[in-house]
Amino acid sequence: MVSLFSLPNRLKLLVVKKRVTLTFPKRYIQMPIAYRLAKDFNVAANIIRAQIAPNQVGKMVLELLGDIDQLEAALDWMRSQEIQISLTSREISIDEEVCVHCGLCTGVCPTEALTLEPSTFKLNFVRSRCVVCEQCIPTCPVQAISTNL
Numbered sequence: 172m173v174s175l176f177s178l179p180n181r182l183k184l185l186v187v188k189k190r191v192t193l194t195f196p197k198r199y200i201q202m203p204i205a206y207r208l209a210k211d212f213n214v215a216a217n218i219i220r221a222q223i224a225p226n227q228v229g230k231m232v233l234e235l236l237g238d239i240d241q242l243e244a245a246l247d248w249m250r251s252q253e254i255q256i257s258l259t260s261r262e263i264s265i266d267e268e269v270c271v272h273c274g275l276c277t278g279v280c281p282t283e284a285l286t287l288e289p290s291t292f293k294l295n296f297v298r299s300r301c302v303v304c305e306q307c308i309p310t311c312p313v314q315a316i317s318t319n320l
């Protein structure tokens with residue numbers, strides 16, 4: 172068996188995951204994007220969300236998984252097909268109207284982005300410390316935490 176680490180550099184794969192939002196011109200709405208990405212670039216495409224209606228511009232949020240070079244080639248190919256691509260970044264949001272400041276989410280946050288203010292016992296969220304691991308989402312008893320994607 173050949174170990175990945177014994178392969179010459181040019182054969183090594185660096186697998187990455189990217190979320191992208193695609194906007195299609197209406198003439199491409201029928202294109203089987205996920206199939207083409209898998210067949211031509213060996214990139215797996217998980218469809219997170221799709222808004223496609225006949226005779227309209229289509230929008231799709233995809234999570235792409237593949238070798239970094241293949242993935243870049245796939246993005247270049249889509250751009251060449253006049254598909255607009257925006258690389259999307261996930262963010263956590265806390266609904267302050269819903270949060271009851273129970274503090275449960277602070278117990279699972281690995282970066283202390285979520286803490287309770289010692290003086291007020293109110294939840295404090297420091298976005299710059301958040302690594303979007305999403306561990307806090309299922310802990311919230313009132314579904315006050317969500318992501319934008």
Ligand code: SF4
Binds near residue numbers: 300303
């Ligand atoms: S997503 Fe992770 S890092 Fe960000 S607030 Fe929630 S638990 Fe903390």
Ligand code: SF4
Binds near residue numbers: 265270271273275
């Ligand atoms: S678990 Fe939910 S309700 Fe409790 S402090 Fe965190 S966000 Fe607020």
